[in-house]
Amino acid sequence: MRLKRLELRAFRNYAELALDVGAGVNILLGPNAQGKTNLLEAIHVLALARSHRTSNDRELIAWDQESARVKGEVERRHGGVTLELELTARGKKARVGGVEQRRLSDFVGRLNVVLFAPEDLDIVKGPPVVRRRFMDMEIGQTHPGYLHDLLQFHRVLEQRNRFLKTADPGRSASGELDVWNEQLALYGVRMMRRRERFIRKIRPLAGEIHAGVTRSAETLTVEYKPSFGTAEQVAGEDDSSLIEQFMLMLTQSKEQEFRRGVTLVGPHRDDVRLLIDGRDAQSYGSQGQQRTAALSLKLAELELVREEIGEYPLLLLDDVLSELDPARQAQLVEAFRSRVQTFITTTSLDGLDLGRLEDAVVCQVRQGRIFT
Numbered sequence: 001m002r003l004k005r006l007e008l009r010a011f012r013n014y015a016e017l018a019l020d021v022g023a024g025v026n027i028l029l030g031p032n033a034q035g036k037t038n039l040l041e042a043i044h045v046l047a048l049a050r051s052h053r054t055s056n057d058r059e060l061i062a063w064d065q066e067s068a069r070v071k072g073e074v075e076r077r078h079g080g081v082t083l084e085l086e087l088t089a090r091g092k093k094a095r096v097g098g099v100e101q102r103r104l105s106d107f108v109g110r111l112n113v114v115l116f117a118p119e120d121l122d123i124v125k126g127p128p129v130v131r132r133r134f135m136d137m138e139i140g141q142t143h144p145g146y147l148h149d150l151l152q153f154h155r156v157l158e159q160r161n162r163f164l165k166t167a168d169p170g171r172s173a174s175g176e177l178d179v180w181n182e183q184l185a186l187y188g189v190r191m192m193r194r195r196e197r198f199i200r201k202i203r204p205l206a207g208e209i210h211a212g213v214t215r216s217a218e219t220l221t222v223e224y225k226p227s228f229g230t231a232e233q234v235a236g237e238d239d240s241s242l243i244e245q246f247m248l249m250l251t252q253s254k255e256q257e258f259r260r261g262v263t264l265v266g267p268h269r270d271d272v273r274l275l276i277d278g279r280d281a282q283s284y285g286s287q288g289q290q291r292t293a294a295l296s297l298k299l300a301e302l303e304l305v306r307e308e309i310g311e312y313p314l315l316l317l318d319d320v321l322s323e324l325d326p327a328r329q330a331q332l333v334e335a336f337r338s339r340v341q342t343f344i345t346t347t348s349l350d351g352l353d354l355g356r357l358e359d360a361v362v363c364q365v366r367q368g369r370i371f372t
C-alpha cells in the first residue's frame, strides 16, 4: 500500500500542508525542531488514530488553534481510500471516504504503518508497559476488533479498581466483584489469545531476520509471558477453561487486591520476553544487541503485516538509519528496498548510504514547510 497525498491543517507546527508523496523512499531532511518527526507522527495518526508519542491529542493541535486535521489519500491493492481525522479538545472525528465513522476501530487499520524510532529501543530495555504497547499497536492495526476488546477491558479494569478501593471487602462486595470478574475475564482472555498468536507468528520472522543481521552469530527468541499460566496454555486451552482459570486467579488474589486497591492478574500485567542466545536481552544485552533485537522485531512486524493483510505497510524511520552501523543499515535497506514505501527522517545525508537508496526523494523540512 502507499500514501499518495497528505494534507495537514494546524497539526503541530504545520499550519497548512499539501504534499504529494513519492512512491518509494522519501527522505525528510532538515535541522532539529523543523517538523520531521511531526510529519511521521501525522502519518501514524492516520493509521492508528493516535500518536506514537503522546496520548494527549491536544498536543497535536497547533498551539494557537482549536482543531487540527489530517487527511490522506491511500492506495491499496484493492483500490483507494481517503482517510480524514479531525482533532479537537473534545475528541476526534474520523472519516473514511468522507463518511464519518461511529467507532474509531472502524477507521484504524485502513492504512498500516511500522514505525521505528529511537525510543523503540525501550521495547527491549524498558518496562513491560512498552512491550504491551508494542503488541497492542501491531495487533490493533491488523485486527481492529482487538482495539474494541482492549478498550472494554480497560473500562472494566478501571471500574473494578475503583470498586476495590472503595468497597468494604465483606459479603455483599464479593457478589458485585464476581460481576466485574466475569467481564474482565471475558475481554482479557480474548486479548491474551490475540497476543499469544501475535508473538507466535512474529517469533520465526524475528529470529530469521536477527540471524541475518548478526550473520547467524546470535539467536533471538520472543516469548509471550501472560500474567498467569503459560503461553502454551493460552494457545491450547479453550475459552471457557481460560476464563475459568482467570476467575480462579482473581478469587485467589482477592484479599490482596482489596488491600492494595488494584487488580493483580490480567493482560494489563502481561509481558514479552526477548532472549538472545537464551539469555534475557533486557538484563544482559549490550546496547548494540538491544538495538539489533529491536530492529529485528520491527522488520519482522513489516513481514507479519504483509502475511496478515497481503501487502506491505508503510515504513517510518525516525532518526534511526544514520544511527546504525553500515552492516545493519544495509540489512534494513534490503528489507524495504523497492517494495515498501518508506519515510526516513535525518538531519544530514552524511551517515546515509544513498547509493543503496535508489530513487529516493529528498524533501527539505523547514519550520513546518516542505520543499521538494
Ligand SMILES: Nc1ncnc2c1ncn2[C@@H]1O[C@H](COP(=O)(O)OP(=O)(O)OP(=O)(O)O)[C@@H](O)[C@H]1O
Pocket (backbone or CB within 6 Å): 011, 012, 013, 014, 030, 031, 032, 033, 034, 035, 036, 037, 038, 039, 058, 059, 060, 061, 062, 063, 064, 345, 347, 365
Ligand atoms: N502543538 C504544537 N503547535 C505548534 N508547534 C508545535 C506543536 N508541538 C510541537 N511543535 C513544534 O514542532 C517543532 C518540531 O518538532 P519535531 O519533533 O517534528 O522536530 P524534528 O524536525 O523531528 O527535530 P529533531 O531533529 O530534533 O528530531 C518543535 O520544535 C515544536 O516547537
Ligand SMILES: [Mg+2]
Pocket (backbone or CB within 6 Å): 036, 037, 038, 318, 319, 345
Ligand atoms: Mg525528530
